[in-house]
Amino acid sequence: xxxxxxxxGSLSRERELERSAAFPVLMRKVYTxxxxxxxxxxxxxxxxxxxxxxxxLIYGNSYMMWVLIIAEFGLVIGLSSAxxxxxxxxATAMFILxxxxxxxxxxxxFFAFTMGNIAKVFFITAxxxxxxxxxxxxxxxxxxxxxxxxxxxxxxxxxxxVVNIFVKxxxxxxxxxxxxxxxxxxxxxxxxxxxxxxxxTAPDAGEVTQKYALLGALSLYLDFINLFLYLLRIFGNRD
Numbered sequence: 378x379x380x381x382x383x384x385x386g387s388l389s390r391e392r393e394l395e396r397s398a399a400f401p402v403l404m405r406k407v408y409t410x411x412x413x414x415x416x417x418x419x420x421x422x423x424x425x426x427x428x429x430x431x432x433x434l435i436y437g438n439s440y441m442m443w444v445l446i447i448a449e450f451g452l453v454i455g456l457s458s459a460x461x462x463x464x465x466x467x468a469t470a471m472f473i474l475x476x477x478x479x480x481x482x483x484x485x486x487f488f489a490f491t492m493g494n495i496a497k498v499f500f501i502t503a504x505x506x507x508x509x510x511x512x513x514x515x516x517x518x519x520x521x522x523x524x525x526x527x528x529x530x531x532x533x534x535x536x537x538x539v540v541n542i543f544v545k546x547x548x549x550x551x552x553x554x555x556x557x558x559x560x561x562x563x564x565x566x567x568x569x570x571x572x573x574x575x576x577x578t579a580p581d582a583g584e585v586t587q588k589y590a591l592l593g594a595l596s597l598y599l600d601f602i603n604l605f606l607y608l609l610r611i612f613g614n615r616d
Contacts, residue, residue, distance in 0.1 A: 399582040403590045406582075407572060410469075410594035414476040415601060421480025426487035435481060442482070449478050453595070460592060465584045468591050475595075479602065486609065494613040501612065502605040509562050510597070513569030524567035530560045550610070557607035565600045572596070 425431045435441050452475040456468060463471070486495060513520065534556055541549050572593040579586045 399579045399586065400576050402582040403576040403579055403586055404573070406587060406590040407593040407597065410472065410591055411598045411601070414472065414594065414598045417473060417476040418480040418483070418602070421477050422484040422487065425481050425484035431481075431484075435484070445478050445482050449475060449482065452478070456595065457592065460588050461585075463588065465588055465591075468588050472591055472595060476598075483602075483606070486606075490609060490613040495609070498609045498612050499605060502601065502608050505562065505608075506565055506601050506604060509565040510569045513566035514573055516566075516570065520567045520570045523563055524571070527560050527563035527567060530556065531564070534560055554607050554610040558604065558611070561600050561604040561607065565597070565604065568593075568596045568600055 425435065435445070452471050456463070456471045456475070460468060490498075534553060537549070537553055541553065575589065575593070576586070
C-alpha cells in the first residue's frame, strides 16, 4: 500500500466518522423542530379560542378562514419547492409561521370538544405516533411499497372528503375518520424511515442538510396533526 492509498483510506474513514456524527444531530433537529411546531400550534389555537377579538377577526369574516388556508398551502408549497434557494433562517421562519397559521385554523376544536377530550386524544396520538415512528426508525423492512399504498390512500381520502362535504353522510364521515387514522399511521412509519435513510448518508450537519431536516420535521408534523384530528373525530365526545 503506497502513501496515496493510505491517505485515501484515511480520508474515507474521516468522511464516515463525519457522517456518523452528523446523523444523530440531524435526527434530533427533525424531532426538535417538529415538537416546537406542535407547541406553537397548540398555544396559538388556545390563544385564538380564548380571545373574543381574534374569534371575531377569524370567524366573524367568511373570507378570513379561506385566506388562512390559502396562506398555509402557499407556505408549504413555497417551503418545499424553494428550500435550496432559501436560507436556513428564512426556511425556519416560514415553518414557524405555518405552525402559527395552523393553530389559528384549528382553534375551532376548542369550540367543539372539551379540554379533557382534547388532552386525552392528544396523548393517544402522541403514543401512537411515537410507536409508529419508532417502528419506521428501527425496522429492517423496506416500507417503500407501503408508502406508495398509503399515499394513494391519502389521495382517495381527500377526494372522498370533498365529496362528503356535499353528501353530508355521518356514516361516511366516520369511515373516512378510521381510514384517515390508518393512512397517517402508515405515513408516520414510512416518512420516518425515509428521513432516516436520507440522513444516514448526509455528509455533514451543515446548513444545507439542516434545511432538509426542517422539511423532515414538516412531514412528521403534518402526520401528527392529521392523525390527531382523525382520532379526535373518533374518540372526542362533542360538547
